[in-house]
Amino acid sequence: MTQEIHSNLHRSALSDWWEGTRRTDIWWTLAWFDIVLRYRRSMLGPLWLTLSMGAMIGGMGPLYSSLFGTELSKFFPHLALGIIFWGFFSSVVSEACNAFVGSSNYLKQGYFPISLFVWRSIARNLIQFAHQIILYVPVALWAGISLSWSALLILPAMVIAVVNAHAIGVLLGLICTRFRDVTQIVNSVMQMLMFLTPVFWLPESLPQRAQYVLWNPFAQMLDLLRTPLMGGVAEMHSWLGILAWTVVSVVGSTLLFIKYRRRVVYWL
Numbered sequence: 001m002t003q004e005i006h007s008n009l010h011r012s013a014l015s016d017w018w019e020g021t022r023r024t025d026i027w028w029t030l031a032w033f034d035i036v037l038r039y040r041r042s043m044l045g046p047l048w049l050t051l052s053m054g055a056m057i058g059g060m061g062p063l064y065s066s067l068f069g070t071e072l073s074k075f076f077p078h079l080a081l082g083i084i085f086w087g088f089f090s091s092v093v094s095e096a097c098n099a100f101v102g103s104s105n106y107l108k109q110g111y112f113p114i115s116l117f118v119w120r121s122i123a124r125n126l127i128q129f130a131h132q133i134i135l136y137v138p139v140a141l142w143a144g145i146s147l148s149w150s151a152l153l154i155l156p157a158m159v160i161a162v163v164n165a166h167a168i169g170v171l172l173g174l175i176c177t178r179f180r181d182v183t184q185i186v187n188s189v190m191q192m193l194m195f196l197t198p199v200f201w202l203p204e205s206l207p208q209r210a211q212y213v214l215w216n217p218f219a220q221m222l223d224l225l226r227t228p229l230m231g232g233v234a235e236m237h238s239w240l241g242i243l244a245w246t247v248v249s250v251v252g253s254t255l256l257f258i259k260y261r262r263r264v265v266y267w268l
Helices: 002-009 013-022 024-038 047-068 072-096 101-109 115-133 136-143 149-178 182-196 208-215 217-230 236-267
Strands: none
Touching (some): 024 115, 047 115, 072 115, 072 182, 072 217, 115 149, 149 182, 149 217, 208 217, 217 236
């Protein structure tokens, strides 16, 4: 047994990553039980996520529509999808910081590939996202949004989002396990980026001199995910920008993963 654990710890980085990625039975089950335990003894369980976000969207929609002087039928779907997708982005990033720290009991007791716990965090957030995206259905019906075949573009956009989520999860997981203060920095930056991303406001309301704000990768990712569900097609610069960002994040996380994956247990 000792020999098997020793050989596992010294396998290649690719084998280590693949072992954690292919065990969907483990990380999906752990993610599901995380949700169950979080809402234990709650009558509505994860539906509280849906209700609380629905109340926020319903309260902010008419108010912000009046503030920006925008027709409610146009602004409400924009706001609803913005809040839903930003909640997913924010949760993925903030929980990535604690992906390994929160799984210290598993990592200390035996060999587990660390990528498994990044997938656990992503799966947990996808489950929460599934509870929240259903809020868009009544909003779209009320606003009379008609979807075309371009709506299918959300599928490759979600694949890109998950790839980035995993890369950022590995990157932030390693950094925040070694330097715990980085978690607070990341949370503060995410709060700032929420207002620099067109979640609550329309991109066309920006003056020309401030258009550079839309090169924010979260703004580009939001454009790829939100626009197809509103009957449109995302801007080409969003696809190019997010693909470039994906390459950078994957390369950066891969380099850190290769160099520091064996040190995670000693940092916990």
